[in-house]
Amino acid sequence: MIDLTVGTLALLVGWGTLVGLDLVSVPQGLLARPLVAASVAGWLLGDTETGLRVGALLELFALDVLPVGASRYPEYGPAAIGATFLAVGLPSASGLGVGVVWGLVVALVAGYSLEWLRHTNARQVHRWSAELDAGSTAVVRRLQWSGLARDAARSAVISGLAIALAFAIGVSGQSAFLGLQAPITPVLVGVGVASALSGALRTAGRGPRLAWLGVGVGLGILAVFSFGVGS
Amino acid sequence: MRGQGRALLRLFALQGAWNYERMIGVGMGYAAEPLLEDLAAASPERHRAAVGRATEFFNCHPYLAGLALGAAARAEHDGVPGDQIRRLRTALCSPLGALGDQLFWAGLVPIVMSLALAAVALGAGGLALAAAVVGFNVLRLLVTRWALATGLEAGMSVGSVISASWLPRAAPRVAVPAGFAAGLALPLVGAWLLAGAAGGTSSVLAAAIGGCGGFALHRWGGARWTSLRVGLLLAVLTLLWTRLAP
Numbered sequence: 001m002i003d004l005t006v007g008t009l010a011l012l013v014g015w016g017t018l019v020g021l022d023l024v025s026v027p028q029g030l031l032a033r034p035l036v037a038a039s040v041a042g043w044l045l046g047d048t049e050t051g052l053r054v055g056a057l058l059e060l061f062a063l064d065v066l067p068v069g070a071s072r073y074p075e076y077g078p079a080a081i082g083a084t085f086l087a088v089g090l091p092s093a094s095g096l097g098v099g100v101v102w103g104l105v106v107a108l109v110a111g112y113s114l115e116w117l118r119h120t121n122a123r124q125v126h127r128w129s130a131e132l133d134a135g136s137t138a139v140v141r142r143l144q145w146s147g148l149a150r151d152a153a154r155s156a157v158i159s160g161l162a163i164a165l166a167f168a169i170g171v172s173g174q175s176a177f178l179g180l181q182a183p184i185t186p187v188l189v190g191v192g193v194a195s196a197l198s199g200a201l202r203t204a205g206r207g208p209r210l211a212w213l214g215v216g217v218g219l220g221i222l223a224v225f226s227f228g229v230g231s
Numbered sequence: 232m233r234g235q236g237r238a239l240l241r242l243f244a245l246q247g248a249w250n251y252e253r254m255i256g257v258g259m260g261y262a263a264e265p266l267l268e269d270l271a272a273a274s275p276e277r278h279r280a281a282v283g284r285a286t287e288f289f290n291c292h293p294y295l296a297g298l299a300l301g302a303a304a305r306a307e308h309d310g311v312p313g314d315q316i317r318r319l320r321t322a323l324c325s326p327l328g329a330l331g332d333q334l335f336w337a338g339l340v341p342i343v344m345s346l347a348l349a350a351v352a353l354g355a356g357g358l359a360l361a362a363a364v365v366g367f368n369v370l371r372l373l374v375t376r377w378a379l380a381t382g383l384e385a386g387m388s389v390g391s392v393i394s395a396s397w398l399p400r401a402a403p404r405v406a407v408p409a410g411f412a413a414g415l416a417l418p419l420v421g422a423w424l425l426a427g428a429a430g431g432t433s434s435v436l437a438a439a440i441g442g443c444g445g446f447a448l449h450r451w452g453g454a455r456w457t458s459l460r461v462g463l464l465l466a467v468l469t470l471l472w473t474r475l476a477p
Contacts, residue, residue, distance in 0.1 A: 025247045026246075028371075030364050039357055052351055052360075056424060057424055060348075063413065066332070070251065070254070070290075074457075101462075118250050119250075122250035122251040124248075125248070125257060132257070132283065132286045133287075134279060135282035140257060140260045144244070148247040151247070183434060184469050184470065185424075186428050186434040187438065187465055187469045188462060189424045190444075191458070192458075193438075194442040194446035195449055195458030196417055198446055198450050200341075200409075203337050203409065209407050213413065214414065215411060216414020216415040216416075217418060218414075219415055220349070220415040220418035230425055
């Protein structure tokens with residue numbers, strides 16, 4: 001299990017805060033994508049390869065999500081950081097699967113925290129409605145900056161909890177995970193690929209778009225054998 | 232008009248106060264503030280009314296919000312009546328939302344992430360991922376800058392300018408490469424991830440069972456069965472099976 005020093009925790013929580021802010025508030029620049037969040041977390045923990053694998057698997061689940069407007073969706077960024085932390089400290093045979101299960105749990109809970117944030121912002125905006133309608137620039141700034149601060153705090157708490165609980169799970173379940181030869185990783189790979197495919201099919205609809213999806217799958221399979229991916 | 236640089240920067244934090252009451256209205260007001268500064272000196276009353284209108288309910292895709300922001304700011308400077316500016320903002324919500332969702336959330340983001348996944352599976356590592364993130368953000372910056380500049384120039388005629396621009400033509404076209412990129416990435420990343428899991432043939436079998444079960448639940452199980460819930464359910468079932476099987 002990885003030692004959870006204050007320095008490691010601060011680095012990961014700092015990264016998790018940026019990632020959490022990126023999803024909706026600022027700058028929405030793909031930092032919150034699980035592949036990016038987990039890879040950087042892996043690099044910070046000295047194991048980029050595990051970070052890439054955790055991120056890739058969670059990315060398959062995230063590809064199915066359209067983060068449209070007011071809909072509630074899972075938050076995979078901080079979840080990917082917690083998942084990477086857990087996976088890096090476990091044996092590779094089970095680490096990826098166990099880490100990603102933890103990532104899915106955190107993503108689900110973090111999605112609800114976004115809803116809380118939006119309701120809290122709404123209450124603040126409602127409270128200052130008269131001043132907003134009167135064109136007070138001071139109130140506009142206050143609401144904007146308090147919204148950003150609230151999201152930063154939310155992201156830091158979610159990231160901190162995801163990492164701290166991953167540490168606790170890793171410590172308490174180390175012996176159980178060592179003996180775990182469950183096919184949990186391949187099952188999750190199968191579900192992840194199926195989810196991403198299902199999402200792509202939904203977006204593709206029918207006609208040429210669907211045909212090009214099929215062409216892509218065909219070329220992908222060809223590339224697997226041509227480049228010996230997985231062998 | 233002064234303040235365009237600051238307004239552009241603030242567009243990146245447009246959703247900082249996203250809420251269920253005015254959605255991105257507060258962010259629009261915050262981003263509009265630098266563009267409306269000139270009005271404050273000329274007519275404080277008009278300035279206050281303009282800021283008030285800018286913070287009213289608004290929602291659209293954040294990357295394209297500059298079109299509405301710029302157009303409304305130009306209209307305020309041109310002395311267009313407030314009700315007309317409100318109608319313009321209302322009219323822009325749906326098209327800018329739909330075009331942006333189609334172009335970015337269902338198009339460019341899946342393309343970039345799918346290609347990054349494929350590159351990682353082929354061994355390109357973190358560098359390919361970094362290049363994908365940088366490339367996407369450069370494109371996003373260019374689109375945001377174009378949107379703000381176009382809105383500021385067009386003012387009340389922004390609707391016809393958008394119709395004649397590249398935007399409505401590009402949005403439906405990205406679906407084809409998005410599907411192709413996703414199709415290309417899935418076998419590659421699936422094979423790469425399975426290679427890291429011990430078990431050989433049994434791993435492939437487990438992945439096939441997970442894939443078939445996941446696809447069926449996700450596709451035909453109703454809206455409740457999101458990919459995340461399907462993943463968690465099958466993971467729990469797998470753990471139970473491992474513990475209970477002889």
